[in-house]
Amino acid sequence: ATPTALLVGTSRGAQRGILIKGPQVLEDTRRIDTIVLDKTGTITTGEAEVTDLAAEPGLHPAAVLTAAAAVESGSEHPIAAAIVARAQEQGIRPPRATDFEALPGTGAVATIKGTRVNVGQAELFEEIPSELLGLERAGTTVFVGWGGRARGAITVGDDIRETSADAVAELRYEGLGVYLLSGDTQANAAAVAEVVGIGAEDVIAGVKPQDKHEVVARLQSEGRVVAMVGDGVNDAAALARADLGLAMGTGTDVAMESADIVLVRADLDAVPDAIELSRDTLKVIK
Numbered sequence: 001a002t003p004t005a006l007l008v009g010t011s012r013g014a015q016r017g018i019l020i021k022g023p024q025v026l027e028d029t030r031r032i033d034t035i036v037l038d039k040t041g042t043i044t045t046g047e048a049e050v051t052d053l054a055a056e057p058g059l060h061p062a063a064v065l066t067a068a069a070a071v072e073s074g075s076e077h078p079i080a081a082a083i084v085a086r087a088q089e090q091g092i093r094p095p096r097a098t099d100f101e102a103l104p105g106t107g108a109v110a111t112i113k114g115t116r117v118n119v120g121q122a123e124l125f126e127e128i129p130s131e132l133l134g135l136e137r138a139g140t141t142v143f144v145g146w147g148g149r150a151r152g153a154i155t156v157g158d159d160i161r162e163t164s165a166d167a168v169a170e171l172r173y174e175g176l177g178v179y180l181l182s183g184d185t186q187a188n189a190a191a192v193a194e195v196v197g198i199g200a201e202d203v204i205a206g207v208k209p210q211d212k213h214e215v216v217a218r219l220q221s222e223g224r225v226v227a228m229v230g231d232g233v234n235d236a237a238a239l240a241r242a243d244l245g246l247a248m249g250t251g252t253d254v255a256m257e258s259a260d261i262v263l264v265r266a267d268l269d270a271v272p273d274a275i276e277l278s279r280d281t282l283k284v285i286k
């Protein structure tokens with residue numbers, strides 16, 4: 001490939017909202033045969049909204065929302081943003097929380113008036129009242145509680161990007177294997193996968209942020225050339241580990257820094273576009 005041709009390819013990408021970080025990247029793009037898609041913020045918009053709010057008997061839902069918003073004020077996670085926004089909409093001014101700690105891939109915790117309050121997955125709690133179960137379906141349900149018990153549940157819905165299903169179909173048509181990788185539960189991840197045409201057998205869920213890059217490495221050890229598409233802090237290591245890393249332009253800085261390609265046009269159909277562009281560019285030169 002001549003430098004000029006690669007440069008032309010790179011600038012053509014830029015015109016289409018595909019920021020390619022160097023001439024070598026186009027060659028890497030052409031080689032990939034497997035693509036791993038993060039769920040939240042990548043297949044979905046990541047602009048989550050609270051769709052459901054429940055409290056255990058005797059507790060007002062607003063109290064659940066208040067405690068959750070206080071904890072989540074310290075978090076950058078899309079779920080946190082949704083909870084804080086909902087509290088604000090309801091005119092709630094959450095108390096100050098201290099000693100915030102992110103529990104990557106699980107939730108968050110902080111101290112409110114001397115009590116450690118948890119927000120996140122079921123595994124954070126020893127006890128979950130039956131009234132709070134069975135709410136997962138239309139989105140991701142997180143629990144809110146203290147003293148080991150979940151006291152409330154908040155369901156956060158997240159729209160699937162409009163072009164995600166077409167993008168998956170196109171990637172398959174181009175002959176790539178497509179996987180969904182998520183820290184969310186298998187049930188939630190499979191529900192999103194189904195909508196975009198990824199079978200449950202190709203869903204790799206419940207993966208902690210520090211383990212996402214190992215999933216990429218495992219696929220590579222099977223001889224695959226892997227592209228990873230992600231947006232979050234939790235995707236950075238996987239983006240770096242992959243043969244090709246693509247970050248959504250709406251994502252976090254660290255994801256964009258770790259990636260080889262930034263999809264400024266934050267739509268999943270930019271991915272097949274990038275692959276096509278690399279193939280065209282390198283074909284012309286030969």
Ligand code: ADP
Binds near residue numbers: 039077121141
């Ligand atoms: P994904 O891999 O789909 O982008 P993450 O790894 O960021 O998802 O999060 C996985 C799961 O961990 C979420 O679905 C949620 O249940 C929980 N979680 C992570 N961070 C938070 C938070 N700040 N508040 C509540 N729940 C969280």
Ligand code: MG
Binds near residue numbers: 038039041235
């Ligand atoms: Mg994500």
